[in-house]
Amino acid sequence: MKYLIAFIFGTIIGSFLNVCIHRIPKEESIITPPSYCPKCGKKIKWYDNIPIISYLILKGKCRNCKEKISIQYPLVELLTGFLTTGIVWKYGISVTSFYFLLLTYVLVVVSMIDLKTMLVPVKLCYFAMIAGILFSIFVPSISLKDSILGASFGAGIILFIIETYYILKGKEGMGYGDANVMAVIGAFLGWEKVLLTIFLASLIGAVWGIIFMILRGKNSQLALPFVPFLSLATYVTIIFGNELISWYTGG
Known part of the structure; x- marks a missing residue:
């Protein structure tokens, strides 16, 4: 029931x-x-x-x-x-459930908008990030400090990837909206799970990209929205993150 x-x-x-x-x-x-x-x-x-x-x-x-x-x-x-x-x-x-549900609902909206328009609603991301930081004081699994560090760390990694790719390739490989989304995710998950989320998102994106290239053949040079991959990786981290980290570290 x-x-x-x-x-x-x-x-x-x-x-x-x-x-x-x-x-x-x-x-x-x-x-x-x-x-x-x-x-x-x-x-x-x-x-x-x-x-x-x-x-x-x-x-x-x-x-x-x-x-x-x-x-x-x-x-x-x-x-x-x-x-x-x-x-x-x-x-x-529990409070933890409602906390992660808020993140999940925001990511559903942002992912669908990204799929439809290739744009990220920045205002929504900003308010979601602030909500994640403020509400973290009520959640046992994350502290206010971890939430703030997570938002900074998450956005920082994506910005580093964007700038590095631009220096090497001379063009953008990711949108700055992805950094906004990662700031939201980091605010809710904390800095420790940011790396796991980005790794899973990259892995899922790479697998889908290979399938996409096989299906489209030579006409595979088409931009793919990354937010849906980030969202899927975030949900996996919410449900199985502790177990995955424990397994990886030999716990």
Whole structure:
């Protein structure tokens, strides 16, 4: 029952995250107006806004204009439901769970925006980083000092990579938005897990890049957003970080 409630709660949050994903790049309010169809602009009734279920009932179409609704909406709701359940499974109903859920929800929004626009919402990252630092005083697993060091260390490593690549290649290999995201991640995870997160993100990105190059062949020179890889690596670190570090150090 606990996990079922966590999943349902996650899908409801996922519905709100879809609003954020749609409006933040347009610099629109995420509070008002209420949810509306992006095609016809009609307000969506509450019974048409039930996560996942409404999409299935409406067969992926707006009730008013009959235009197709992006598959992104139920996928984000489903994803957020599973991510929420995973963290509750790991940390139970606790302050630590809510702390890491806040980070997870921010990363879902930032990842989807990066996938759609290749841009990172800097303001959201800034406020998320500040929240991570301030709320760290309530979380047993991280101290205020670790949070501040994590934010600085995370951003610093990415900035070092960006500048080094530019010196060697004469062009940007990563965006500065990735440094903003890593500052957020470092603020929540602390400096010790920053290296693990970056290593996992690089590993996942490299594997995906190889697959991408094989599939596209000669036409593989296409920029890939790195934030989704950082986000996936962060979630793995949240769930299995302590075990991975213990295994690596022989514990």
